Amino acid sequence: MAVLAPRKTERRLIDPTALARLRGVTLRARRVVDGILQGLHRSPHQGASVEFAEHKEYAPGDEIRHVDWKAYARFDKYYVKKFEQETNLQALAVLDCSASMGYGADGVLTKYDYAAVLVTTLAHLLLRQQDAIGLVKYADEVSQVLPPRARANHMGHLVEALDKAKVKGGTNLEAGLAAVVEFSRRRGMVFVFSDFFGDAERPFGMMRQLVGRGQQVTVFHVLDGDELTLPFDEMTLFEGMESKARLLVEPRLVRKAYLAKMAEHQEEIRRRCLESQVGYQLVDTREAPGDIVLRLLKSGGADRKAG
Amino acid sequence: MEFGNAALLAGMALGAIPVIIHLINRQRAKLRHFAAIEFLLLSDKRIARRLKLKQLLVLALRVLLLAALAFALAKPYVAPDQLAAPDASAPGGVAIVIDDSLSMQAVADDGETYLDKAVARARELVDAGGARTSFAIVAAGAPARLLTSGLTYDKAAAERALDRVTPGARRADFVAAITEAGRALSQSSEPRRQLVLIGDQQAAAWADLGGPWTFVPVTEVDVVDVREGKPVENAAVEDVAVRRADGAAPGALEVAVTVANHGAADRQVKLEVELGDRVTADLVAVPAGEKVEKRFTINAPGAVRGVARIDPDALPADDAFFFTVAQSRALNVLVVNGAPRGMPFLDEIFFLRAALRVPNPQDMPLAPVFATSAELRPAQIAPMDVVILANVGGLTQEQDLALENFVRAGGGLFITGGDELTPESARSYGALLPYPIRDVKNVAKPGDPKSALSALTLSSADFGHPVMEVFDGVDDASLFKAQVFSYVLVDPAGQADAKVVASYTGGVPAIVESTLGQGRVMLLTTTVDRDWSDLAIRSSFVPLVQRVCQYLGHALDRKGGLGYIAGESARVRVPPGTGPLRLLRPDGGTVDYEQSASDGDALFLDNLDMPGQYTLERAGDKKAVTPIAVNADRRESDFQPVASELVAQTKAALTRDNGILPELDPAEPALVASGVGAEGRTLLWPYILAALFLLFGAEAWLVVKS
Incomplete structure (x- = not known):
């Protein structure tokens, strides 16, 4: 199995340009989510909040400060105001660290690096709005799990975890999603980053389970520009990154058939996502990461505050 | 198929270039780790067979293109008869x-x-x-x-x-x-x-x-x-040589017959030799492509002609070889007298005439004819084997040209010195002289005892030379005792085709030789009469002169005598006596010659057109005959x-x-x-070039399509 060490150059996992473009933008879950902290997202629980929900007759134990004195004056009964509780979001990024994610066109980020930039960008976004984010890294098996946290210093832990990762081994997304199931007792969001070069059948079964549990799952299908276009001309000996397969071929001779196969692959992932009520984002590593996140936010409910 | 520039066929090796490039490209193929290789493999599998076929086809077309280009440049053509x-x-x-x-x-x-x-x-x-x-x-x-x-x-x-x-x-x-x-x-x-x-x-x-x-x-x-x-399976009697048989009865002859097998299979032939009224025969095995000599000793006193035969085959005409006992063809020698005198013994060629007429033991008779330098006509020169210019001064332009053409065509020229051959007169010899003549040197007076010591003698010779080899080992050969009182001095430098055959005392050139075209020229720097030397009265003079003539006439080159060849003009010695001559042909026909020739002269015959035994006789005198054996040219026997x-x-x-x-x-x-x-010729390269264009188009189409 091919083992690809991370680049010696320090990974630049935080893209200032992407962050600048996301200033003032918040990520909102389309569904209600559970959370401990107060946040931007609607909660199934009612509690202290500025958003009025209904009145109820006072009962011992209710907060005195929630007694609606105006209603008492009108009805001579004690009514207590009930407010809709807002909660924080708990998100999990499931990141493919298999060897195939180590591919990157010359001079450009690898697919892993690119996905890591996306993770940090989302993490920055979520942490800024008091939401929690965790990380599950997997290849043949789950290699690291970083539980969701909303603390400010969590960003550092996250970046460190992403930076230390080594891309190697095969793709076992099912294992990564199983870890998510274990951690996701609360409803929240799950971001899956993978090139899906492996078994695409079983992971989507897991994803359907997560959706059934109230998770909002979004797939980031990460593909390099080379993989999308096969731009090579000279005779090339291709060698697999997760297998020992080799092929000596003039790329121009197989380009047409390859592109058709690649399009089929994308379409299959997209179709499976649709069937599983999972969001799908094709990530072309030639695009700016900010564009990808903005596209996600537009499809997933972004809310740009003034200023 | 033949080629105008066959060397360019080597360029067909260029056809290997596409294969080499293909192999190098394989070697140089860039290794690339690629995540989506599964899709490549699936794509390759799908199109692999078609693709590889196309690739092979393209490669073959490129090889063919280059090879065909070299082939076309070699200008192939088909000769019309093909x-x-x-x-x-x-x-x-x-x-x-x-x-x-x-x-x-x-x-x-x-x-x-x-x-x-x-x-x-x-x-x-x-x-x-x-x-x-x-x-x-x-x-x-x-x-x-x-x-x-x-x-x-x-x-x-x-x-x-x-x-x-x-x-x-x-x-x-x-x-x-x-x-x-x-x-x-x-x-x-x-x-x-x-x-x-x-x-x-x-x-x-x-x-x-x-x-x-x-x-x-x-x-x-x-x-x-x-x-x-x-x-064609053909065998031929190639040659017959007749010699006196050593140790046999007087009059016994040894007849050596050479049989050639020009066929592709070994043969055993019955060889029969008829000499006079005696006939003898034997079986001879002749391997394919080889010649075998068979010797017979026959005692046939008085026999003057004979024939050797083998069994008739595809070409019967060369299955018999006619010969005479004195069957060697005479060498025609024209002696040009440059200083004729009224008194015979004072004549320049007095001793030379005698020396040429002496029969020689090699059965290589000389048939001399004589002329003065004033009488010499160019037409006389061509039929000769050897021309001797004895103390001849200036040559006319026509004579010089005729002599030069004669020598270049294979004739032999023997020039002897004398008071007429001066540095000035020698200029008219043009390219004939082996070395230029510088001067005439008189070192002694003939008959003067006082000057005997200053006379020169031959002191060294090239005994490997065919002329001189007969004097090798003869201690007291008179040739080396002959005194030379005067000589023409030649400059033996700077002539690549000339050499000194013999020298006088002090290394002064005595006999020099050069080649000119196919012929040979020899120069004796002293006289052949007694004016400048007493060589003419020495006993060695006769063999010297005869060897020179035989050598210049290429007689010493011959391994055997074919006698006369049918269809060629022949100069034969007339029989002794006087009276008109008659030629009796093998077919029974006769040819009469009105003008009689004298004893010792020669007669040109141009009607020996069929192989067989001819007889030249004096009319009315059956004893005065010259037997003439004529055979077909044996070059015709080899198919x-x-x-x-x-x-x-x-x-x-x-x-x-x-x-x-x-x-x-x-x-x-x-x-x-x-x-x-x-x-x-039917040129093929235009068609090949047209095919090249088609190949080129096919290659381009395949490349574009793939």
Whole structure:
């Protein structure tokens, strides 16, 4: 199995340009989510909040400060105001660290690096709005799990975890999603980053389970520009990154058939996502990461505050 | 198929370049780790077979392209005879050269002689001739003969000429025959000039056909082999040498017979020798392609002629060899007297005349004729074997030119010194002298005892030289005691083709030699009379003079004597006596000569046209006879076929532009050479180039499609 060490150059996992473009933008879950902290997202629980929900007759134990004195004056009964509780979001990024994610066109980020930039960008976004984010890294098996946290210093832990990762081994997304199931007792969001070069059948079964549990799952299908276009001309000996397969071929001779196969692959992932009520984002590593996140936010409910 | 530039065929190795590039590309293929290789593999599997087939096809096309390019540049062509039978139906002049030499009498498997076949082929060509086709018929047997009056449109005349083609014991003379044919074709008013050579195409007949030719180049050359490449199993009695048998009875002769087997299989032949009235025979095994000598000792006193025979085979004419006991052909020697005197013993050639007439033990008789320098005519020179210029001063321009042509053609020239041969007069000798003459040196006076010590003697000689080898080991040879009082001084420097054969005391050149063309020139720096030397009265003078003549006449080069060759002019010594001469031919015919020749003179005979025993006799005197044995030229016995390369070279020489232009009627249409080269070849390279373009297009299409 091919083992690809991370680049010696320090990974630049935080893209200032992407962050600048996301200033003032918040990520909102389309569904209600559970959370401990107060946040931007609607909660199934009612509690202290500025958003009025209904009145109820006072009962011992209710907060005195929630007694609606105006209603008492009108009805001579004690009514207590009930407010809709807002909660924080708990998100999990499931990141493919298999060897195939180590591919990157010359001079450009690898697919892993690119996905890591996306993770940090989302993490920055979520942490800024008091939401929690965790990380599950997997290849043949789950290699690291970083539980969701909303603390400010969590960003550092996250970046460190992403930076230390080594891309190697095969793709076992099912294992990564199983870890998510274990951690996701609360409803929240799950971001899956993978090139899906492996078994695409079983992971989507897991994803359907997560959706059934109230998770909002979004797939980031990460593909390099080379993989999308096969731009090579000279005779090339291709060698697999997760297998020992080799092929000596003039790329121009197989380009047409390859592109058709690649399009089929994308379409299959997209179709499976649709069937599983999972969001799908094709990530072309030639695009700016900010564009990808903005596209996600537009499809997933972004809310740009003034200023 | 033949090639104009065969060396360029090596360029076909360029065809390996695409394969090498392909292999290098494989070696240099960039290794790339690629995540989506599964999709590549799936794509490759799907199109692999079709793709690899296309790749192989492209590679093959590229190899073919380069190889075909080199092939085309080598200018391949197909010689006309390899294409089809010659076609004489198109307008133009057609010269048919028929080989009517001895070898054409060989009998083919179907019982026809090759000459019959050749004439039949020629008739077919004439019959097929169109209204604007003119013909010339040339017989190639020596002497080559134009049998029509130049080119003729009259087919009947051409047919009649073919009727005159008869078998004869001639040798093939293609040079003369082609020259006759070429000259006839030069008269053609049509641009097409076709030469057709019909014969058995023996290799021996094709020598010296490389040109240059002195007629308008022909446009087509067709070679018809009536043998159709089939071998001829022929054996021949090649030679007979007769010597006195050592240790046998007086009058017994040793007859050495050489039998050659020119066939491809070993043979055992019955060899029979008839000498006088005695006949002896033996079986002789002759391996294929080899010669075997068989010796017989025959006691036949008084016999003067004989014949050696083997069993008749495909070519009976060379199965018998006629010989005489004194069968060696005499060397014709012309002695030119540069200082004739009224008193015989004072004459310049008095001693020379005597020396030349002495019979020699080598059975190589000399047949001298004599003339003064004033009488010498150029026409006298050519028939000679050797010319001796005895103290001849200035030569006329015609004499010098005739002598130079004579020597260049193989004749021998012996120049002797004397008071007439001065540095000034020697300038008229041109290139004939081995070394330039600087001066005349007088070192002593003849008959003066006081000057005896200052006279020169021969002190050194090249005993490896054929002339001098007979004096090797003879301690007191008189040659080295002869005194020389005067000599012409030559400058032996700077002449590459000349050498000193013998020297006087002090290294002064005495006998020098040079080669000129095919011939030889020797110079004796003193006289052959007693004016400058007493060499002429020494006993060594006779063998010296005779050896010089034999050497210059190439007699010492010969391994055996063929006697006289049928069809060639012969100079024979007339029988003793007086009265008219009569030649008795083998076929019973007689030829009378009105002008009688005196004893010791020679007679030119140009009618020895058939092999056999001839007799030259004095009319009315049956005892005064000269037996003459005539045999067919044995070069005709070897049926080794001519090499195709030589045929191609000859065709090229005949069709090559030599600057001689035809005088064509400008109204006549020019020959359109569509695929047919100006040299009568069918050129293949234009078709190959066209194929190249198609290949190139196919390659480009395949590359684009793939």
